[in-house]
Amino acid sequence: FTxxxxxxLSLRLITLVSKDLxxxxxxxxxxxxxxxxLLSHINP
Structure with a gap:
């Protein structure tokens, strides 16, 4: 059970981390x- x-829990953690990444x-x-x-506009 545990x-x-x-x-x-570890699956949840993995999905959260991958989403963050x-x-x-x-x-x-x-x-x-x-x-x-921006740089290309400033410095064409």
């Missing part, structure tokens, strides 16, 4: 993208 709970990657990607656009 094994099942631990298993579910995906969001983080998206945000950094967008930031880099926007920065490069």
């Amino acid at each position: 094994f099942t709970i631990n298993y579910l 995906i969001y983080y990657k998206l945000i950094t990607y967008n930031l880099n993208y926007n920065l490069s656009i």
Whole structure:
């Protein structure tokens, strides 16, 4: 019984972490993208 709970908890943790990682990657990607656009406008 406790094994099942631990298993579910670890699964939950993994999904949360992976979601965070995906969001983080998206945000950094967008930031880099926007920065490069800004730079290209400033410095054509």
